[in-house]
Amino acid sequence: MQDQAKNNPYYSRTETAKLNVSNDEWKKILAPDLYAISREAATERPFTGKYNEFDELGEYYCAVCGNHLFRSNQKFMSSCGWPSFFEADKNGVAYHRDSSHGMERIEVVCKRCDSHLGHVFNDGPAPTGTRYCMNSVSLEFVGDSESGK
Numbered sequence: 442m443q444d445q446a447k448n449n450p451y452y453s454r455t456e457t458a459k460l461n462v463s464n465d466e467w468k469k470i471l472a473p474d475l476y477a478i479s480r481e482a483a484t485e486r487p488f489t490g491k492y493n494e495f496d497e498l499g500e501y502y503c504a505v506c507g508n509h510l511f512r513s514n515q516k517f518m519s520s521c522g523w524p525s526f527f528e529a530d531k532n533g534v535a536y537h538r539d540s541s542h543g544m545e546r547i548e549v550v551c552k553r554c555d556s557h558l559g560h561v562f563n564d565g566p567a568p569t570g571t572r573y574c575m576n577s578v579s580l581e582f583v584g585d586s587e588s589g590k
């Protein structure tokens with residue numbers, strides 16, 4: 442388990458019940474960079490995230506709560522500078538309208554903890570035409586070799 446999950450009593454890869462935790466509480470638990478992105482919708486600088494150029498086989502979980510979000514075979518190499526997926530776990534993500542920064546976008550959040558993950562766009566590759574543009578900081582990767590698959 443990563444450092445950020447160590448002192449996090451809400452973290453679970455099996456629980457799916459929705460969490461209702463205040464930002465004051467999250468602030469005590471999460472690392473500062475994860476708090477800024479997941480709870481204040483900050484964005485990591487492009488081409489800096491650890492999963493941007495990354496193609497190992499495994500599962501991606503929410504770094505805040507452990508909810509399953511993506512499988513590596515849903516990821517594709519995008520030139521946008523952030524890890525990108527053409528499909529998400531339908532039980533993993535939810536959507537909010539985002540009109541901030543003078544743009545109309547669709548924000549992607551974790552369905553369990555409502556943390557900001559990134560945005561979704563309709564310029565992705567076949568078969569979905571969808572591009573989930575995610576922050577690496579919001580993701581936790583567990584490789585197949587680690588999980589014994």
Ligand SMILES: [Zn+2]
Pocket residue numbers: 503504505506507508551552553554555556
């Ligand atoms: Zn979550």
